[in-house]
Amino acid sequence: MVKTTQRLTSPLLFIVLAISYIIALAFFSRAQSFLVPADSVIGCTSTFLRANNQCGLDGQDCIPANRTQTIDFRCPAQCANVILQNPRAVGNEKVAFKPLIVGGGDSEGTYRGDSFVCAAAQQAGVISGSKGGCARLQLVSDFFDFIPITANGLTSIGFPTQFPLAYRLSSQTSLIHCADNRNAALAMNVLVTSLLFLVLRPKAIVLYWSLICIGFWHVSLFSQPFSNPPQIDEIFGRFLPALFVAYAFWRSAVRFTMPKVTMNAPIESCVLYLSGFWIGVLNNLTFDKLPLSRLTASDINKRAGGVATLVVLIVVVTACAINQVLVIRKIGWLPYYLKWYSVGGLVLLVLSLLPGLSLRLHHYIIPIILLPGTAFPTRLSAIYQGLLVGLFLNGVAAFGFDPIVQSAAALRQDSTLGSPIPAFFTNTTTWNDSTPLLNQSLSWGPLPNDPESPWSSFSLLVDDIERYSGTAMNFSLGALNATIPHFFRLAFKSDSQTGDFTNAATLWPNGTWVDPLPGASY
Structure with missing residues (x-):
């Protein structure tokens, strides 16, 4: 294969095809995102x-x-x-x-x-x-x-x-150009990256930068755009710093592996690099499917299978790390790597101890940590590099350079705060189901008796819509439809935020009142 495609490895042909690819990508992106208002x-x-x-x-x-x-x-x-x-x-x-x-x-x-x-x-x-x-x-x-x-x-x-x-x-609509072409774009980009390895075979540094650009722009424009339609100015705002990190990857690891792995073995190197590369680039379809969305203590037990997934990941990563340590030890570089990884570990330890902040290893940070340990011309190093580079590109293109330490509020997503919750005075004991709903009212306890408490009022949700906000401790139910069920949730409120809501108290049409379960809701 190397001999039959030798004439196609001309740098001039590569330049012509690269320009053609950029033009084709622009038209593809236009059809994907910019023809619909x-x-x-x-x-x-x-x-x-x-x-x-x-x-x-x-x-x-x-x-x-x-x-x-x-x-x-x-x-x-x-x-x-x-x-x-x-x-x-x-x-x-x-x-x-x-x-x-x-x-x-x-x-x-x-x-x-x-x-x-x-x-x-x-x-x-x-x-x-x-x-x-x-x-x-x-x-x-x-x-x-x-x-x-x-x-x-x-x-x-x-x-x-x-x-x-x-x-x-x-399904009736006046809009046209509606199909999402991300699968066609993926097929095109997989084909292009395969041709780079198998046919065009540019120098390793050119091949590497081609992968960086193709992977980054595939995520940004097709597989996981930050906004719809993609904002080109925002994409370029992430692209430049991503290139600097990619250069660090080349200097610290890839330049020691890719040139030797790709030499005279186009098929093997294509499989080794691209298998991991596209798994990483398509992280939203691969690792995101695992029942462990973030490596934080609160997320590990959130979903069934989270702990098992973490254990499997630790075993796999440990096995890979042991293999790399044996390679590093064999060539005599183990003390050097132990020194610098120890320094890095101490830095992470200090960051994890910062008051009010939590260490957050986003999936673009993990490749930054691990890639230097793959700077060896082995098949496994090539697989690791492809996977880690793909993960990095997915992380920065889809989410940007999120901070390595974040506050509890930033990590909360759409979950409860852990704040105090008020108590309903209306309950199964005090509720009189013989009284018409027109004459009924809902009551609850007072605000916290603490001068340092931030809470100054209440927010009452009736059927998941806020129907009262203020300092009163009761709410008339006379305006509610007595023939359908109703759900009530209550929270403390300050000038700047709302605390956690109670779980729902339920009033059924037959007059039965059901107290809320203990705990908070969102």
């Missing part, structure tokens, strides 16, 4: 209402003025993979580790207004999971009794009461 493009978590009281009293900060309008929209592919990372309260139930979809099971396919639009559209069958697509949304005002359904691989949750905003979905 930007205000019609939404993301996988796009919704009309945010959680809890983030939309203000009665949801007025989020609910459109026209609650019956139709909206055409375009969704990206693979939105079923975008899930809630923590339990989200829906009435008296909680949903976690799947897209937030409420309703859709009635004859007209009506979804609650805070459901993820794209996931709901995929469940309704109006867009494709693998190619995304365009659809039309019809808003509905004050719908009640959202029925759960399982369809197209997605399961929604029910909500048996009223919500101020809902929507129905239709």
